[in-house]
Amino acid sequence: MTVRSEPAQHAGMRASNLALVLGEVARTGPVSRARVAAHTGLTKSSVSGLVTDLIAAGLVAESGPAATERGRPATALTLAPGGAAGLGLEINIDYLAAMVTDLSGAPRYHHVVRRDNRDREVDEVVADLVDVARTAARSAASQGLPLAAACVAVPGLAVGGTLVRTPNLGWPRVDLAAAIQDGTGLEVELENEANLAALGEMWFGGHGQNGSALRDFVHVSGEIGIGGGIVIGGEVFRGAHAGAGELGHVVVAPDGPRCACGGHGCLERMAGQQEILARAQVATMADLAHACEAGDQTALDAVTDAGRHLGVALASVLTLLDPAAIVLGGAFATLAPWLSAPTSASIGHHTGATEPPPLLVSGLGSDAAVRGAAGTVVGRVIADPAAYLAQRPASRVGPP
């Protein structure tokens, strides 16, 4: 708390006001200029000038008439459907993915390449991801969508543009951001896939109540690895060294076998995909879901056992973090019809809670991370349109 206000810098004030207006249009559009003025506290003439700039920049569009206080028709403002777009990429253990979302977060392109990346050379996988990114960028260009930047969901820990740790791929350090930047001309950032999946779930999962998003929850993504994304007050919680949320390595079997991480009895070692598939005696997660649908007892037992272990880990999560909800995502969302009940039972057994917080199921499944990645890019444009305007990306296509 301070009472001194910095002298208002003209450029800084314009940047802040552009963000204020664009944010209001994003939250409440279609909306009239008068209502934007009323909600932001800016004058109508300021709003008009700022809106003119945002329209010229392709970020805001005029649509049909909006409701007004006095019943007079006014032109409504919305986010421009052809405005800045975000490129989300994902590199995971057994697939690569790309998604383009427009400024409203709506998917405009989505492509998944399924191929196990564990037995491949790093350079080969990175080259494939660059190809996937270029194909997505071409699709965006053909739709007149100017890409603002790219964000890559990675199965491990990134520091800046470098992927430094990938427990399930076992890669050396990779300058992944530079490779994709070279291939696409876009600014690139990296982020852990479990964190992005949690953000994707918060923004697009539709699990909020009364129109507001979930803001305190833990998202569980069950891919080859088991990831956790902790969202506190609407923000991803990263911990002191960006390593927080590693749900897959919570201890669920203290006397259990060694895990790839070097620990023992980790959730991922006891209930990861490999373990479930081996116990169910099937080859793929699709096979597993079919077997469960068909009532195959071996498959059902394998999923039940995974749920029991998952419940132990989630009991500890609830005890330590007290979230408002847990969301089962990734492949666990696909398995939810058979996984949810034993997981809930195990949570109840291990916490004794009569009313534990809800165990929700993601509607985005394995797409949550790449969607969160693309959403991160457009979220930054909405939060700071002036920065976007100052650095028009190389691949920008469409009206100035």
Added chain:
Amino acid sequence: MTVRSEPAQHAGMRASNLALVLGEVARTGPVSRARVAAHTGLTKSSVSGLVTDLIAAGLVAESGPAATERGRPATALTLAPGGAAGLGLEINIDYLAAMVTDLSGAPRYHHVVRRDNRDREVDEVVADLVDVARTAARSAASQGLPLAAACVAVPGLAVGGTLVRTPNLGWPRVDLAAAIQDGTGLEVELENEANLAALGEMWFGGHGQNGSALRDFVHVSGEIGIGGGIVIGGEVFRGAHAGAGELGHVVVAPDGPRCACGGHGCLERMAGQQEILARAQVATMADLAHACEAGDQTALDAVTDAGRHLGVALASVLTLLDPAAIVLGGAFATLAPWLSAPTSASIGHHTGATEPPPLLVSGLGSDAAVRGAAGTVVGRVIADPAAYLAQRPASRVGPP
């Protein structure tokens, strides 16, 4: 981010400026008026006026000469040693405690009453705590220390002034704040003892580096119950329903016995004091420490086993929260010479981390919570001296 600044309200501005000046004196004193002005950005004449008010209120005192930029002697300002003081109280399973700290956080009175509260009537224990509080208040008065308020560390969950859940005491709801307020005339707040112990550790534990406190850590308090206090960015993390940090109920033995909380295989059930004492075949924690010192193998085995379970829980804490450090507090601090090594070994076994964050030992031990409680009170005075001045407490003693 907004560019509109509210019209500066005079009273609000004075309150903010008083806090700005008092905070600066607290952080950097002894300090001259000129340096306070330079650090806060306020004018020298504003600072002089505010300091005059703070001295009149008994919150700031003038001491010897302070160093100045130009070498001219100037009067140095410090927190007044007789300024507002805080009363910390603690109600725990087997003791009651009271502490008075002055404005600098230095203890001026400390009293602990050891008695098992589990077999006693609630009213009786509350009456005893009121007596303890009144005795502490009399001591404060006799030292000329005006108490600003009281804060009570409770072994459970409080909502407002009501103690709503006490797993190890099994009490019904108790209007604890009202009882103490009636007995002392002080404003009273309640807070979980594990959270206050973590704050006490952060403020007074001396574990920070380069003069700054630990700000991201987990404090483990091993009293009859095992509590955890999670500090993130210098703030206690409470979760969505104020239940976060319940380290004692992290699952460390999935097939383990039922715990008092209703769950199964909780840390507290496997490594709580009762369990350790039973295995060590001794009656008290003091006996246990003596037995360990004497090299009694049964006692050492009991502590080693507790460390193994504690390490399982802390492995999951590290995995989920990625703190910068873990601090062993409460009775675990007393046992640290025998507990730390097996705990660290278990953490290593279950995380595979070659360099886990440091496992520190609290120098405050079981006093951390009551010290954190008293510190909470004086911290509020320093953060908002105007509110303190507006509501001079009934028991205020000393110069106006």
